[in-house]
Amino acid sequence: MNYTRHIIFMKRILLLNACLFGILLRATAQQEGDIYFEPAVGFDTRWIVNQDIYGNAEMDYVTSYGMFYGFHGSFFLKQDFGLNAGIGFRKMGQKYDGMQQGAFARRNVTLNYIQVPVMAMFALSGHDYPTWFSIGPQFCVLANATQYFHREDGGTPLTRPDYLPEGEINVTKWYKPFDIMIAMEFNRVMALRKLPKLSLNYVLETGYGVFDINRKEYQIPNIHGVYKGSHNMYLGFRFGVMYNAIR
Numbered sequence: 001m002n003y004t005r006h007i008i009f010m011k012r013i014l015l016l017n018a019c020l021f022g023i024l025l026r027a028t029a030q031q032e033g034d035i036y037f038e039p040a041v042g043f044d045t046r047w048i049v050n051q052d053i054y055g056n057a058e059m060d061y062v063t064s065y066g067m068f069y070g071f072h073g074s075f076f077l078k079q080d081f082g083l084n085a086g087i088g089f090r091k092m093g094q095k096y097d098g099m100q101q102g103a104f105a106r107r108n109v110t111l112n113y114i115q116v117p118v119m120a121m122f123a124l125s126g127h128d129y130p131t132w133f134s135i136g137p138q139f140c141v142l143a144n145a146t147q148y149f150h151r152e153d154g155g156t157p158l159t160r161p162d163y164l165p166e167g168e169i170n171v172t173k174w175y176k177p178f179d180i181m182i183a184m185e186f187n188r189v190m191a192l193r194k195l196p197k198l199s200l201n202y203v204l205e206t207g208y209g210v211f212d213i214n215r216k217e218y219q220i221p222n223i224h225g226v227y228k229g230s231h232n233m234y235l236g237f238r239f240g241v242m243y244n245a246i247r
Contacts, residue, residue, distance in 0.1 A: 042068030044236030066091030102155025
């Protein structure tokens with residue numbers, strides 16, 4: 001996999017977050033017993049680690065992007081420890097393009113998941129300028145999956161062309177209906193000066209799937225006779241508006 005474009009993307013994310021943290025907001029401290037409700041939206045790079053192309057020649061990875069839309073709730077048991085849970089929709093999958101056995105081809109696998117994270121939150125920088133580290137499982141339910149494929153004329157014929165028909169097809173049955181990801185986040189919470197019940201939450205987030213996402217009957221070795229499990233992965237940022245339902 002070519003990671004260069006992913007690294008450039010993450011550098012831009014870090015720069016953007018540094019700018020956002022520097023705007024005129026005030027620090028806020030979460031108090032014991034605080035409950036927050038948070039609608040959120042995110043933007044990530046999305047990967048399938050170890051592509052499964054069903055016995056055909058593999059293709060180069062292309063930087064792929066996806067959105068997250070969801071709702072979170074946070075409960076702070078102490079000033080420096082809390083729990084976070086939610087529900088959301090995340091676009092996963094991977095794009096590929098490049099030469100495939102002598103002909104240019106393009107493939108786009110899109111996996112749409114409903115996700116339910118359950119995470120523990122730990123304060124990293126004290127109570128005056130809170131930055132939180134969160135970690136926990138994220139339960140994923142596959143809503144649907146599609147594959148788009150186009151290959152130009154020429155080159156060597158595909159080994160198993162029945163898995164790579166021209167155009168877009170529904171491939172939900174090719175993938176397991178559930179996945180569990182280990183999610184990690186760094187949250188920076190800043191309160192609005194004139195709206196004390198509202199806070200802005202900037203999040204750097206990543207997640208990695210524990211299980212092979214391919215159904216057993218579609219776990220087909222590559223042209224070298226080797227099969228490796230495919231895993232979901234994402235890396236990016238999220239933005240949310242937190243409403244304090246207690247204070």
